[in-house]
Amino acid sequence: MIVSPWVGDGMAAARLVVPNGFPDAFSNSVIMTAAFLGAPRFDGDAAPELNYATFGSVFAHEFVHVAETHEFGADGSVQELWSAADIKAEEAAGQCVVAQANAWEPLPGVKMKGERQYGENVADYGGLRLAFEALEKRLGTDALYRVDASGTSPAQRFFYKYAQYRCTAQTDEDLRKTVESDSHAPTVFRVNAPLSNLPGFARAFSCQPGAKMARPPEQQCRVW
Numbered sequence: 001m002i003v004s005p006w007v008g009d010g011m012a013a014a015r016l017v018v019p020n021g022f023p024d025a026f027s028n029s030v031i032m033t034a035a036f037l038g039a040p041r042f043d044g045d046a047a048p049e050l051n052y053a054t055f056g057s058v059f060a061h062e063f064v065h066v067a068e069t070h071e072f073g074a075d076g077s078v079q080e081l082w083s084a085a086d087i088k089a090e091e092a093a094g095q096c097v098v099a100q101a102n103a104w105e106p107l108p109g110v111k112m113k114g115e116r117q118y119g120e121n122v123a124d125y126g127g128l129r130l131a132f133e134a135l136e137k138r139l140g141t142d143a144l145y146r147v148d149a150s151g152t153s154p155a156q157r158f159f160y161k162y163a164q165y166r167c168t169a170q171t172d173e174d175l176r177k178t179v180e181s182d183s184h185a186p187t188v189f190r191v192n193a194p195l196s197n198l199p200g201f202a203r204a205f206s207c208q209p210g211a212k213m214a215r216p217p218e219q220q221c222r223v224w
């Protein structure tokens, strides 16, 4: 396994015990560590919507990273895969993601860095959408939104699990640090921003127009 950046001996081994996924642009592949394949992140006996919300959304997040890295061919050689029009279209659609992050103020006076966190945010938005669409394909639209004996629908359980998976207790000081130096957004944004852009979320919970977690269609970002 190629590990880049290489930050020290044992890095490759460490990554096997850390539950995470990584994009590997040089081999056009996604690496999911063995440690990820355990409950509660992945459970072969669990209902599909739960695994799609965790393993599925992280895998799709890494997949978007690979797709966004368009400078390598299938054999790893340097090659531009996108046309000039593709690049322009991606940039234009991406402005929406940048603007939503910049407009969010997690604490008074603390501003997000939409440009700097774009790569991770666009992977979060796209990863959620792709995982949810894959689940819809697996279950069928009717079954996805149908409330069953448990009182919830598979779609609702997918979103609960997605939010629970990212649930974080964070001090203001740590949140400030995340905004300043992390390439990822604070977890509250990583949940609420992608969900509020996804029509399936509003449908699953019957959000009324104007609901805070359901952006109107013309304000929804869609890159992937």
Ligand SMILES: [Zn+2]
Binding pocket: 061, 062, 065, 120, 123
């Ligand atoms: Zn990422």
